[in-house]
Amino acid sequence: MSSQLLQLQRRMATAVMEPLTRYESTRKVRRDGVDMASEASEFIKPNISLTSLERLEIYNRQYWFRLYSSLEEDFPGLLAVLGRRTFERVMRCYLDTYPSTSFTLRDLGSKLRMYLSSHEELIGSKGKIALDVASLEWAHIEAYDAATFPAPEPEYFAGITDDSFLRLQPSVRLLELAYPVDDLLISIRQSIGSSDTSSNNASVIRKSSTIRRVGKISSTTLWLAVHRQEFAVYYKRLRLEEYRMLCAIQAGLPLGKVFETAFQGSTMDEASQAELLQEAFHQWAVLGWLCAPE
Amino acid sequence: MPANRFNGFTDYGVGIGLRIPHYQHIFEQKPVVDWFEIISENYMVDGGRPLYILDQILDQYRVVQHGVSLYLGSAERLNREHLRRLKDLVRRTKTPWLTDHLCWGSVDGRYTHDLLPMPYTFEAARVTAEKIRQVQDFLEIPIAVENVSSYAEFHISEMTEWEFLVEVVEQADCGILLDVNNIYVSSRNHGYDALEYVNSIPAERVAQIHIAGHSKFQKYTLDTHDHPVIEPVWQLYNRAIERCGSTATLLEWDDNIPSFEEVHREALKANRFLDQQHESAGLRPIAEVVSQSGAIR
Numbered sequence A: 001m002s003s004q005l006l007q008l009q010r011r012m013a014t015a016v017m018e019p020l021t022r023y024e025s026t027r028k029v030r031r032d033g034v035d036m037a038s039e040a041s042e043f044i045k046p047n048i049s050l051t052s053l054e055r056l057e058i059y060n061r062q063y064w065f066r067l068y069s070s071l072e073e074d075f076p077g078l079l080a081v082l083g084r085r086t087f088e089r090v091m092r093c094y095l096d097t098y099p100s101t102s103f104t105l106r107d108l109g110s111k112l113r114m115y116l117s118s119h120e121e122l123i124g125s126k127g128k129i130a131l132d133v134a135s136l137e138w139a140h141i142e143a144y145d146a147a148t149f150p151a152p153e154p155e156y157f158a159g160i161t162d163d164s165f166l167r168l169q170p171s172v173r174l175l176e177l178a179y180p181v182d183d184l185l186i187s188i189r190q191s192i193g194s195s196d197t198s199s200n201n202a203s204v205i206r207k208s209s210t211i212r213r214v215g216k217i218s219s220t221t222l223w224l225a226v227h228r229q230e231f232a233v234y235y236k237r238l239r240l241e242e243y244r245m246l247c248a249i250q251a252g253l254p255l256g257k258v259f260e261t262a263f264q265g266s267t268m269d270e271a272s273q274a275e276l277l278q279e280a281f282h283q284w285a286v287l288g289w290l291c292a293p294e
Numbered sequence B: 001m002p003a004n005r006f007n008g009f010t011d012y013g014v015g016i017g018l019r020i021p022h023y024q025h026i027f028e029q030k031p032v033v034d035w036f037e038i039i040s041e042n043y044m045v046d047g048g049r050p051l052y053i054l055d056q057i058l059d060q061y062r063v064v065q066h067g068v069s070l071y072l073g074s075a076e077r078l079n080r081e082h083l084r085r086l087k088d089l090v091r092r093t094k095t096p097w098l099t100d101h102l103c104w105g106s107v108d109g110r111y112t113h114d115l116l117p118m119p120y121t122f123e124a125a126r127v128t129a130e131k132i133r134q135v136q137d138f139l140e141i142p143i144a145v146e147n148v149s150s151y152a153e154f155h156i157s158e159m160t161e162w163e164f165l166v167e168v169v170e171q172a173d174c175g176i177l178l179d180v181n182n183i184y185v186s187s188r189n190h191g192y193d194a195l196e197y198v199n200s201i202p203a204e205r206v207a208q209i210h211i212a213g214h215s216k217f218q219k220y221t222l223d224t225h226d227h228p229v230i231e232p233v234w235q236l237y238n239r240a241i242e243r244c245g246s247t248a249t250l251l252e253w254d255d256n257i258p259s260f261e262e263v264h265r266e267a268l269k270a271n272r273f274l275d276q277q278h279e280s281a282g283l284r285p286i287a288e289v290v291s292q293s294g295a296i297r
């Protein structure tokens, strides 16, 4: 379809999504060399107080303000780690590469971790910590509103064999991290509230939160479950064996394989292994992490 | 005309938008509120707290769904996944009618998350009306489209904004969510007569009315939903009520949100116009009816 409507919308969207200048105004010349004032005047009417470009600028600014504040709200930890200047540069590049393809702003950061890992030059010396924080913050978003399925009936556990399957609740997300960013994020999230999509009102100024300073964090491998209890999201540190088993369950492996994966290369004796298994499955059942296979 | 086929033949009175800062007050104080408007997108999720909160609200209050991302005026096709999620939510809330904006906001699968103004052309009206019909058919409830605040107009427009609105709703055979604040804001930005707009609306199609506050700047007026309703907007509201009869009314307050009581008090100012309308129609004042029946289901 190549209608007049589509052409206009493509033109307007390209202009609206063009990154702002450092001073948060519309660029005079677009990055592809197009003069913005003459471009705007070709499809937007001026009025007595505003030129076509000034009218376009209102939308150009609102677009970036809205998307920045959404990402800032979803990734307060990343903002704290990178500092505002770097955070904003990274977000601008990210949105420029991956504009939103979802009707909901909830999904805006879905490709951020992937983007950062392939653009580590943007995040500098804090790169590895930033990657971990981004992973954890996205897992948090996913755990927050994921579906919950019924737990297996108690009889299911009684009849379980090596060929049986279990499923992990979609609200349980598993992460292997190089830095203990869970503590960092807990303290950051405690100091901020949450909000929701408003009815798309315009903002006079950009909404920015105050940024926490992040001290030095030493590297240590961490296995983490991000999970939901009573509608709140929690982070639980896991033993390596637990992490491996949960990953295997999540991957849809039969329980025989799940157990095998857990103790690969382990020097743990069989009695301790059995004890760990029992303890872990009991805890997961109590936490409601497991659900019956489809 | 308060209850009509575009609002599911309901007579909902004066509601306010359901917002997170008010949750605690609502659950603790259980205030009497005619109805709440929810932003559909906040609840189009698979589970967790949003749906838990919504279910608690639904236990006690009437809820109407208002969307911000259907983009009925986008040239691209409707998003099937979006519609499926919306229908799940419609089943949950039992909203008697559903609203979204007469605007566009996405192109080639890229979303701006803004309510961008339409070019007022016959082609745009036809495309938009066709999409509204598809949404109505899929959701199986009445749809009402809201006029947006705008800051730009396009050279290719072939008619006024209100002529475009009429063209769309008649082709789609759908309702109107008349936002009198948006009319005021756009009239300031584009230099047209707001009253002429209100007078040109097919009154029998108005399912609901929005009122809100805004911010004035030297060169333009911005739809910020962060202030009380100003007198000229109440006057437009009054005229709309004169023409449409007592219509479900909702106050939008989305930024610098004051206490629940303050927002609700501001919304209830609408009753002075609604009551007049009831009296002139020989009906009892709406406040009296609400206090007797109780708005909580």
Ligand SMILES: [Fe+2]
Pocket: A199, B146, B179, B182, B210, B252
């Ligand atoms: Fe509105």
